[in-house]
Amino acid sequence: MKRQRYFGQIALVLAAALFALPFIPLVLASFSFRWHWPDIFPSMWMWEARGTTPFPVGWDYLFSPVSGLGPAFLNTVGIGLATALLATLIALPAARVLARYNFPGKEAVEFFLLVPVIVPQIAVGIGMLMLFIRLGITRSYVGIVLAHLVPTVPYAVRILTSSFQNLDIAYEEQARTLGADRISVLRFIVLPLVMPGLLTALFFGFLISSNVFLLTFLISGGRIETLPTLLFQFIESGAPLDSTTAGLVLIVSIPGLVFLLISDLFARDGRSIGRTPVTSVTIPQGSGGPE
Template identity: 35%
Template structure:
């Protein structure tokens, strides 16, 4: 087998290089003392990083994005807990179509979600703002949360809950004392994933944002001005570093959760 794995391994390394090419280039240009994003490189500089806090519009967009992302993460994880719990534990009429419909945004082009929500908001004459972005983001993040939480709730041993209930705990205290701690790693990982998706999402935010743009919408506006690009690269580097840290925590939480529930690691979020 190893002989055959040889060229496959070479291909896998090349493929990883292809996957990581943009991320490897990002910090290179972020520390490059030139407004032209091309080789050969000029001198090393950190001035693009120090320029970030001195750009008020950028700082405001980061704040908007953080508020939107945190709200989205909490809302979509709460909705995800309801759906995953209902899906794993109970049976009810029209279960498959209802669950399928909730998961639909996962396979719907985002532009469709964006324009159809825009049409309703226009028809109702409602003002656009951060809250409309939160609603749109919650819609697309909930299916991801459900996918993560499904395995957390699915791995849960029902007899543990029945034992607690049998020993006199109420339904709520059973959930709080037994179920919640067991699925907590799944919840943390769902929160982090939906936070990351919301922070990065562009199309829905682009259509539904009001006067306060989120970070990706602000960046989109900056990409037209060549002299602004290095600052975007610097900010991108920080974002990439941040996402890698958050994802690593999410992955550790997910693995710990599987280990705690005594399940087998099948790998990956999806």
């Protein structure tokens, strides 16, 4: 057993290094001005280049209005928030029903509510583009948010269903017998107990939305940029260790990083919520597939 542990530790350290190290050159690159072949380190940093060129470089460029980062960031956050909120609201009643009731055809409904996760997004996206052209909502925020519901609603249903499964109906009955009316039951019992799942669904919806590329790309028609579509253009046109692409990659990684940190925090501090936080459980179910 001891040797096994030793082996496991080494494998884990190696893997962690393998997945984390590639970010380091990107951090260096984001602050570089000149990083020519075959240098292992940048030969000139952005702060050294300031003033020597008439154009803003590296982060200065990214934060200047020309880069388009500002609007893309705001669009991503706005679309992400709207998508997360809508997806959670839409999924909430369905999750409650799936967790609480048995009915004929339940498995079919569960399957239907999950299947968008495995159906090729290119097929949905192209069909959706035709539909939205008819409805006149391409190139609009409404269109993009609606498009983002397809990958987010299934996950929200999943997360909230397991959350409601933990909420035994006995708690609500118990509260009723203690004198709580329906509103009070909702406020004092249901909401606090479902809150971790609700927050997870919101976070997760935001995360998926902020990572979606293809659907945004198709529906926005290039009129509304988000961080992924902007990154797509940068990669398409940039050089390998280009400073602005590197900087943008780091910015695009922020939502995910925040998500991880928060879910880890919850996992460590389970007591504020009462039971094992849903966050740590749901990451696996989610994020591998699309986005």
